[in-house]
Amino acid sequence: MKEDIFVLKGKRLAELQEFCASLGLEPYRAKQIYQGIYKNRYSSLEQFTTFSKEVREKLKANASFPEIQLGRELISKDGTRKFTFEVEPGKEVETVWIPSGDGDRKTICISSQVGCTLNCAFCATGLLEYKGNLQTWQILDQILQVEKIVQDRATNIVFMGMGEPMHNYFSVLKAAHILNDKDGFCLGAKRITISTAGVTTGINRFIENKEPFNFAISLNHPNPNARSSVMDVNDKHPLEKLLETARRFTQELDRMITFEYVMIPDVNMGRENAERLVKIARSVNKCKINVIPLNTDFTKWRRPTEEEVGEFVSYLRAKSGVPILNRRSPGRDINGACGMLALKGTRNEKIVQT
Template identity: 35%
Template sequence: MNNLLDYTLEELKVWMKENGESAFRGKQILSWIYKDINDFDNMKNISKPLISKLKENFTVNMPKIIKVYKSDIDGTEKFLLGFEDGNLIESVLMRYKHGNSICISTQIGCRMGCKFCASTIDGRVRNLTTGEILSQILVVQNYIKERISNIVLMGSGEPLDNYDNVVKFLEVVSAEYGLNVGQRHITLSTCGIVPKIYELADKEFSITLAISLHAFSDEKRKEIMPIANKHTIYEILEACRYYINKTNRRITFEYALVKEINDSKEDAKALGKLLRGMLCHVNLIPVNEIKENTYKRSSKKAIDDFSEILTSFGIEVTTRREMGSDINAACGQLRRSYIETQE
């Protein structure tokens, strides 16, 4: 059975024509899906013969909500979602004055091996399909009965390691017939798979591309991120410049500050020299401490000093506000701890 959420409007129109139906039925059906009507029998303007065909060929696969954890600090909600094959993923809802934002997963697990991230510890189980990525938003929207207006692909998994499904998701979620989320309200975070950055640039989307950099030199980056053995910082920055030229969009560089690893004033100066003059913004992230490694977060003074030095190089800097610290809201933590309790 095909998951209807994996289909674009054009693909569904083709299916309709191939099965003796008018193409416009595709848009009618998807409009019901995006109104959280997943039972074909409840689609009032669809004929019974077509409903029968839909039942024979399609399902609307939504994950089940296994658990919801709500932060007492800031109202962040973390959803543990389960698919029919038994696999679990996490999605995080963050509430801001400008609207609801959701951080979603693109893979079950991850194979990138970044040492500060819990989602990569057991490797990648499998990619999520386009519909499975999309369904996280639909399930959470239905749960909170509010619109989600901002999307961050920064949960478990490396989005560019699941390139085809992620690109299709970006096309569907921003389409008028879909959730109609403006691409400027979507951020995709990658550890830096260089060939895919070039491919993504050629799509000329209006999304924000965020690069997990975390170091100013290849030697230091290799200590934290195995991907640095494959793609140098120079290659990543060249790909970023290409992306900027193609899209005219500012790049965000994410920098997880780890105490006595990459948070010195010398690190900040070297990073400032590296990025000076580029259309970019640096997002400093106090590292999430997880039991599987000994990384400790930097002191507030070290973070403030780092930010001040980057600013002196003419680089715009923000420090990420920690959300949901009391509910293990960092990617991979909840799934892993839940699995451990079930063993």
């Protein structure tokens, strides 16, 4: 793609207005383009039938309408579907479609980086080579392509796929605002969740900008001296500072924050760690905790048993005073569950698990 060609996708309305003005097009054309891409989900300039042939030709000569390319699709026995997309030659990401059992909630888990800048010990993505941040249009196109394939629209978007969203802050937040815009994807702010492994600089920027979106922190160990063994981000953004920032979030924005907690037996479970987690929950106050059984199997660690999960969750529910949700592991059989996105499989294949 030529660098001087304007990419229509991933742009906010003001950017499209400036571009249309540079081509001598009427100002209302920008809103038509904006709504056509995001609200109507047009996939080519030919679908803009309200445009004259002359206008379409002018846009084709000066702008591009790119798409990320589907490499493979895996379908879980629970209905979860995982897609691998090539965003640029030699650069792939994974995106997951997660329908709820009753069909009311349809979540797309999207990626923000090719690989990841971090190396969480339980996460398969951290084993991949980091190849760069995604552009805003590449983030949004994951949603557009998945919806086209499944022939349905998402009710919820979570930035919990490959990569650390706070290390691609501006592209991620720009995408989130387009998702939220009534003339864009028109998703409520509470239906958009941005997650971080604990990059406090990004969280503070999020607070200062008073961003309206749901926010989640991958906690994964309540002991400040042991968290680095699970998450290397703790070396630069230690747990004490992270919790201080989380409390600032709930106080200044007056909103609940979510802690994600991957349960690993003999590492971060047991009564001592449960007690520490309870203290954290009480100190933050406006929070909820999503617990997730360890999914990956490339480490020396093992997945907790149902009994271990039940005991851990029961203690948290009895003592913490905050909502505790067991997210379980949708898509685990296709390596689509939390921590499992690692580009496994063969290109151009479609596999259905039975």
